Amino acid sequence: MIDVHIPKMGMSTVEVEILEVMVEVGDRVIAGDSVVEVEGDKATFEVEAGAEGVVAEILVSPGQECAVGDVVVRIADDAAA
Secondary structure (H helix, E strand, O other), rough: OEEEEEEOOOOOOOEEEEEOOOOOOOOOOOOOOEEEEEHHHHHHEEOOOOOOOHHHHHEOOOEEEEEEOOOOEEEEEEEOO
8 A cells, every 4th residue: 555645844834634635435546646635834735646556545534634744545556456
């Protein structure tokens, strides 16, 4: 499994809010595809898949607060899909 994490956005941002989940379990993604949209202290941005595969698990929902580093989506790589 490949974990997609909330990336570090800046020195002061430690938490973000999930605005939108842009994928569903079973969706095929490639590296660079947006999987969730989040809002931090000063910006809104999209978290991208880091690898190709199939969305196996979604660990967040809109309105949820998450810390930098939290896993938001798990992707099964092609070998495991």
